[in-house]
Amino acid sequence: MPEGVVGVARLVPVTQAEGPGRRTALWVQGCSIRCPGCFNPQMWTRRGGVKRNVDELASEIIAGATAGDVEGVTILGGEPFEQAAPLARLAALVQAAGLSVMTFTGYELPVLRTWAVGRSDIATLLRSTDLLADGPFLQDRLDVSRPWIGSTNQGLHALTKRYADRLSALNQEADRLEIRVNRDGLVAVNGWADTETLDRLLAGVGRRGDGPRRS
Numbered sequence: 556m557p558e559g560v561v562g563v564a565r566l567v568p569v570t571q572a573e574g575p576g577r578r579t580a581l582w583v584q585g586c587s588i589r590c591p592g593c594f595n596p597q598m599w600t601r602r603g604g605v606k607r608n609v610d611e612l613a614s615e616i617i618a619g620a621t622a623g624d625v626e627g628v629t630i631l632g633g634e635p636f637e638q639a640a641p642l643a644r645l646a647a648l649v650q651a652a653g654l655s656v657m658t659f660t661g662y663e664l665p666v667l668r669t670w671a672v673g674r675s676d677i678a679t680l681l682r683s684t685d686l687l688a689d690g691p692f693l694q695d696r697l698d699v700s701r702p703w704i705g706s707t708n709q710g711l712h713a714l715t716k717r718y719a720d721r722l723s724a725l726n727q728e729a730d731r732l733e734i735r736v737n738r739d740g741l742v743a744v745n746g747w748a749d750t751e752t753l754d755r756l757l758a759g760v761g762r763r764g765d766g767p768r769r770s
């Protein structure tokens with residue numbers, strides 16, 4: 556992938572189901588972790604998605620955030636830390652514009668911190684992330700109590716002061732499922748639900764393959 560280019564699977568300009576408040580959600584393309592039960596297996600390959608120039612994407616996100624009264628950007632996937640260099644730039648740009656950054660990763664924070672010693676892109680993405688949700692999705696350890704989190708091994712970490720004093724309150728927020736019906740009739744889901752709940756909710760409704768699981 557050329558420098559300054561990021562593989563994007565999906566961009567939702569405004570959602571209330573992918574982190575605190577109103578947020579822009581950016582799903583990136585490619586994940587080598589491949590957790591059994593992942594709801595976004597179509598985002599595993601690096602070959603899919605759309606290649607976007609990072610600076611242009613950041614400008615689009617910042618302009619949309621202003622218009623949509625958005626407090627931050629959530630980066631999920633796919634695996635953001637497998638495209639750490641362009642996403643570090645994107646995160647730094649949107650933070651500089653006053654937006655918060657929440658990043659989901661299938662890697663655990665201590666591992667990322669070890670890698671960050673020799674990888675400035677990983678170090679910068681960590682430094683430009685206000686809220687990190689970490690760890691692989693384990694389908695035998697489903698977490699239905701915390702918001703945004705898929706399994707009990709995963710954690711929410713405040714890496715800057717931005718959400719530090721709200722971390723325990725955030726962990727107790729109700730999880731949300733957002734069902735969006737586009738003008739063309741396509742139905743898309745943001746947030747988390749197990750397959751049975753999702754099937755019940757969407758019974759009789761056309762359904763698009765965008766997955767509800769975040770990382």
Ligand code: SF4
Binds near residue numbers: 589692768
């Ligand atoms: S759950 Fe997340 S980390 Fe695991 S395979 Fe899916 S996208 Fe990758």
